[in-house]
Amino acid sequence: MRQFSRVGVVGCGLMGAGIAEVCARAGLDVLVAERDEAALAAGRERLTASLDRGLRSGKLTGAEHEATLGRLSFTASLADFADRELVIEAVAERPEAKTAVFKELDRVLGADAVIASNTSSIPITDLAAVTGRPHQVVGVHFFNPVPVQRLIEIIPTQLTTGSVTERVVAFAEDTLGKTAVRARDRAGFVVNALLVPYLVSAVRMLESGAASAEDIDNGMVLGCSHPMGPLRLLDLIGLDTAQSIAESMYEEFKEPLYAPPPLLRRMVAAGTLGRKSGRGFYTYDTAG
Numbered sequence: 001m002r003q004f005s006r007v008g009v010v011g012c013g014l015m016g017a018g019i020a021e022v023c024a025r026a027g028l029d030v031l032v033a034e035r036d037e038a039a040l041a042a043g044r045e046r047l048t049a050s051l052d053r054g055l056r057s058g059k060l061t062g063a064e065h066e067a068t069l070g071r072l073s074f075t076a077s078l079a080d081f082a083d084r085e086l087v088i089e090a091v092a093e094r095p096e097a098k099t100a101v102f103k104e105l106d107r108v109l110g111a112d113a114v115i116a117s118n119t120s121s122i123p124i125t126d127l128a129a130v131t132g133r134p135h136q137v138v139g140v141h142f143f144n145p146v147p148v149q150r151l152i153e154i155i156p157t158q159l160t161t162g163s164v165t166e167r168v169v170a171f172a173e174d175t176l177g178k179t180a181v182r183a184r185d186r187a188g189f190v191v192n193a194l195l196v197p198y199l200v201s202a203v204r205m206l207e208s209g210a211a212s213a214e215d216i217d218n219g220m221v222l223g224c225s226h227p228m229g230p231l232r233l234l235d236l237i238g239l240d241t242a243q244s245i246a247e248s249m250y251e252e253f254k255e256p257l258y259a260p261p262p263l264l265r266r267m268v269a270a271g272t273l274g275r276k277s278g279r280g281f282y283t284y285d286t287a288g
């Protein structure tokens with residue numbers, strides 16, 4: 001089976017930066033795109049900060065740090081993606097943003113290239129449908145923080161060619177060293193279908209005054225040995241992202257348990273988005 005060696009990542013936010021990092025650390029040639037120079041500079045800084053953290057903690061040697069940086073390049077134009085064999089889209093969790101990227105990638109990429117989306121909840125079939133290569137489109141859903149979490153969900157659609165799915169599974173497992181689970185193309189796939197109702201329930205519990213944020217989180221950390229409580233996890237995911245995921249899932253199933261509660265909506269409207277904005281359910285010294 002042919003392995004991917006030239007990879008593109010579109011979007012260098014929380015997830016895109018993590019995806020680009022793990023690909024470069026695995027030895028791949030990685031080209032990262034953002035919409036403009038300012039977003040590109042912010043993304044590059046996010047990526048470099050994470051690699052510096054790896055160096056400080058001893059996970060990367062100086063030589064590995066340097067080699068990883070050397071495998072990363074950056075552009076503000078998708079036209080530069082013509083030689084990419086696999087492109088992972090990781091832009092904001094909004095259908096119109098993702099379809100615009102898919103259309104442009106389809107125009108620019110070679111006929112054999114595979115397009116993947118890191119969406120958590122937007123139907124992969126809808127993204128595939130805007131391209132002329134639906135059989136080469138697949139979902140690859142990473143988890144945050146990408147360098148730490150060992151899972152990738154792989155989502156073929158009814159149109160994805162079996163050999164494309166197998167190549168992407170091999171990329172996830174053999175190249176990146178993660179574990180792949182396959183999921184059907186239903187909003188939320190496996191993990192978010194279980195996680196999102198839990199997270200929004202925690203917001204409703206806080207909103208109803210049943211318990212404080214600290215007590216809700218301590219309940220799940222100390223009572224159930226979760227690494228972090230649901231409200232702190234929402235701060236890590238980003239409240240805007242969590243709201244978008246919950247909306248897509250509600251849109252798909254019309255199940256009230258997926259609907260984003262008013263408190264989550266108000267916090268997003270207020271710009272308190274969690275760690276990345278310095279304040280969410282908790283406050284943070286530094287954004288990121």
Ligand code: CAA
Binds near residue numbers: 143149228233245
């Ligand atoms: N990048 C790289 N490494 C990181 C990191 C980051 N952003 N954050 C933490 N780490 C590493 C640390 O270097 C450390 O590594 P070592 O043990 O080898 O030293 C390890 O992770 C633990 O970190 P810390 O000691 O700083 O902090 P912690 O023990 O509190 O762990 C955590 C932090 C890894 C985030 C942990 O709390 C955790 O796993 N939380 C749950 C995260 C989770 O559920 N993620 C899934 C979210 S859902 C999602 O992403 C999908 C979606 O669509 C919404």
